[in-house]
Amino acid sequence: MMVPLSALAWRWRMLPSRAEAALxxxxxxxxxxxATYPLPPRRAQAAEQAAAPGAEAAALPHDxxxxxxxxxxxxxxGLTVRPALPGRNRLLVELLPTGGTDQALELGPLLLxxxxxxxxxxxxxxxxxxxxxxxxxxxxRGGERLQVQLPGPPPQGGTATFTLPALxxxxxxxxxxxxxxRMHALVTYRxxxxxxxxxxxxxxxxxxxxxxxxxxxxxxxxxxVTIGTRQYQRDRPGAAWKASDHGPxxxxxxxxxxxxxxxxxxxxxxGTATLDGVATRVVSFFxxxxxxxxxxxxxxxxxxxxxxxxxxxQGHFMDQRYFDLxxxxxxxxx
Numbered sequence: 631m632m633v634p635l636s637a638l639a640w641r642w643r644m645l646p647s648r649a650e651a652a653l654x655x656x657x658x659x660x661x662x663x664x665a666t667y668p669l670p671p672r673r674a675q676a677a678e679q680a681a682a683p684g685a686e687a688a689a690l691p692h693d694x695x696x697x698x699x700x701x702x703x704x705x706x707x708g709l710t711v712r713p714a715l716p717g718r719n720r721l722l723v724e725l726l727p728t729g730g731t732d733q734a735l736e737l738g739p740l741l742l743x744x745x746x747x748x749x750x751x752x753x754x755x756x757x758x759x760x761x762x763x764x765x766x767x768x769x770x771r772g773g774e775r776l777q778v779q780l781p782g783p784p785p786q787g788g789t790a791t792f793t794l795p796a797l798x799x800x801x802x803x804x805x806x807x808x809x810x811x812r813m814h815a816l817v818t819y820r821x822x823x824x825x826x827x828x829x830x831x832x833x834x835x836x837x838x839x840x841x842x843x844x845x846x847x848x849x850x851x852x853x854x855v856t857i858g859t860r861q862y863q864r865d866r867p868g869a870a871w872k873a874s875d876h877g878p879x880x881x882x883x884x885x886x887x888x889x890x891x892x893x894x895x896x897x898x899x900x901g902t903a904t905l906d907g908v909a910t911r912v913v914s915f916f917x918x919x920x921x922x923x924x925x926x927x928x929x930x931x932x933x934x935x936x937x938x939x940x941x942x943x944q945g946h947f948m949d950q951r952y953f954d955l956x957x958x959x960x961x962x963x964x
Contacts, residue, residue: 689708689710689722689723689759689760689762689763689764689765690722690724690916690918690919690920690923691710691712691722691895691896692712692896693895694712694713694896695711695713695714695896696710696711696712696714696797696798696799696896696898696914697709697711697895697896697898697916697925698710698914698925698927699914699925699927699942700778700790700791700792700942701790701826701827701942701947702778702787702788702789703780703785703788703827704727704728704785704945705725705726705737705780706724706725706727706942706943706944706945706947707725707778707790708722708723708724708726708925708942709721709723709724709776709778709792710722711770711794711797713798714898715797715798716770716772716797717769717770717771718767718768718769719767719768719769719770720765720767721754721765721766721767721768721776722763722764723739723741723756723763723765723766723778724762724763724923725737725739725763725764725780726762726944727944728827728945731761732761734762735761737780738780738781739756739764739778739779739780740753740756740778740779740781741753741754741755741756741764741776741778742754742776743768743774743776743777744774744775744776744777745774746771746773748775754766754768770794770797771797772794772795772796772797773793773795773796774793774794775791775794776791776792776794777790777791778790778792785827785829795898795900795901799898799899799900800899801897801898802897802898802911802914802915803894803897805897805899805911805913805930805934806894806897806915806928806930807893807894808934809928809936810887810889810890811934812934812935813885813887815885816838816840816885816955816956817839817840817956818837818838818839818840818956818958818959819952819953819954819955819956820835820836820837820838820952820954820957821834821836821838821950821951821953822834822835822950822951822953823835823949823951824948824949824950825946825947826947827945827947830849831849832848832850833848833849834846834847834848834849835848837959837961838884838961839884839960840885841883841885842856842857842858842883842884843856843857843858843882843960843961844856844882844884844961851865851866851867852865852866855961855962855963855964856882857961857962857963858881859875859876859877859881860963861873861875861876862964888941889917889924889928889939889941891917891918891922891924892917892918892919893917894917894926895915895917896915897913897914897915898913898914898915899911899912899913900912900914900927905929905937905938906937906953908931908937909931909932910931910932910937910938911930912927912928912929912930913927913928914926914927914928915928918943922943922944923943923944924941924942924943925941925942926939926940926941927939927940928940935955936952937952937953938951
């Protein structure tokens with residue numbers, strides 16, 4: 631629950647909300663309580679697996695891997711292929727439900743691998759390698775369809791499907807780095823965003839104007855306009871706007887993006903696609919750490935601008951469409 635609030639506060643330099651502070655206190659209290667009790671048997675067994683020589687505490691990618699992410703209901707599913715070469719590969723599956731690693735221990739995923747021709751499907755046994763980590767070794771040649779299945783009804787049951795590119799996939803590090811530089815040079819842009827896993831996804835349209843102007847309205851009716859340190863907000867359409875001033879140092883930073891968490895890791899070219907008539911190259915990469923693992927898939931046009939971005943983090947599945955890049959518009963007060 632804290633991740634979306636923290637991401638928004640960090641991204642646009644907003645002041646921490648009372649809701650986030652309350653959540654932080656609850657987390658600290660829960661952690662203090664849990665620390666006084668021994669690990670339950672299954673959790674202790676997972677801890678021993680994670681501490682074993684060569685074990686992975688989390689199924690996170692290294693440079694040179696191929697890494698992808700999807701979701702099943704409220705569960706983040708990260709898939710890493712190592713070394714992403716034709717032949718014998720190790721598969722690492724990271725399962726992160728909103729309930730945390732203890733909830734992940736209860737998940738019994740199945741892995742199905744379908745050959746590129748679609749004629750043969752085999753089941754691959756997954757072994758535990760940590761509280762949220764599952765692993766297997768199998769032969770791959772590229773183009774396979776991998777399905778991670780979680781038994782049971784939604785929101786935790788279902789299937790995440792991954793289609794592998796040709797192996798080995800080309801590195802996309804330079805492409806991603808160049809695209810980030812191009813995006814940071816934008817003067818204006820808009821975003822259509824969909825946020826899950828709520829049963830009713832939250833849709834938001836944003837408008838940004840450098841250096842510190844932003845406006846948005848979401849599907850709940852909430853709307854806001856920020857100009858420097860001045861903010862206007864209303865709770866629903868037709869309601870009166872309320873103005874406030876947050877003081878020096880609270881300006882929105884509109885050229886800071888959610889993927890600006892660090893250098894991209896395991897950036898790979900997945901293929902090409904056409905979005906709204908625009909030719910793009912599709913890339914995947916990882917930009918987090920063990921405390922906050924985040925996967926990205928992006929569609930980058932021939933000029934190096936991001937046209938679509940999909941972010942998968944624990945409890946935060948966000949799809950964004952970027953448009954009106956450097957278009958002529960002004961974000962003004964309501």
